[in-house]
Amino acid sequence: MGEIIGYLNYLVLALIILKVTDKGIYYLNSFRYLKVEKEKLKIEKLKAQTELLKIVRKEEFLKLKNQKVNGLDAFEVYCGNLLSLMGFTDIEVTELVADGGKDIIAVKNGEKYYTECKLWDWSIENHHVGRPDVQKLVGAMVKDGIKRGLFITSTYFSNEAIEYASGLPKDLQIELIDGDKLVSTLENLRKEWVPILIDSVVLE
Secondary structure (H helix, E strand, C coil), X not given: XXXXXXXXXXXXXXXXXXXXXXXXXXXXXXXXXXXXXXXXXHHHHHHHHHHHHHHHHHHHHHHHCCCEECCEEHHHHHHHHHHHHCCCEEEXXXXXXXXXXXXXXXXXXXXXXXXXXXXXXXXXXXXXXXXXXXXXXXXXXXXXXXXXXXXXXXXXXXXXXXXXXXXXXXXXXXXXXXXXXXXXXXXXXXXXXXXXXXXXXXXX
């Protein structure tokens, strides 16, 4: 009889342990789930903040619309300052009239670059840089024997423009910098360099 009671006590204890263990596993999994969900929310919040920052930065560019700096286009001067921070030298912003298809001439690693700049309102539907715009820059490069180019815009490039640029021969390369890439480039530079470029441009 005593053995049966002992066995029953053992069985009850085992059931209690199983129940407690099961509950413990449930709460542990719940904790892990909540932790994962919390991290997901954190990531989504960071993504939202990043997108908002991009919008704010793009709005900053529009302050330069139709503005001049020493007779030169303010956005082109801005991009020239940006190229300087990116390691380019001998930077020359061309005149507004008859620029020959390039807005900035600069040098990096001993090679001359032609750069075209387009300050367009990114929020306007279909207001993008198309293939003809990129072709115009390539035409200027080919005419003058330039092998490297940059196209900087506050908006975005059409699929046709991207395909055209990516399909150029290896000895003729153009880097496309759209509004998002421009913002991320600026943010990376701001980590290394203090002044905000947009505030350093003195308008006429």
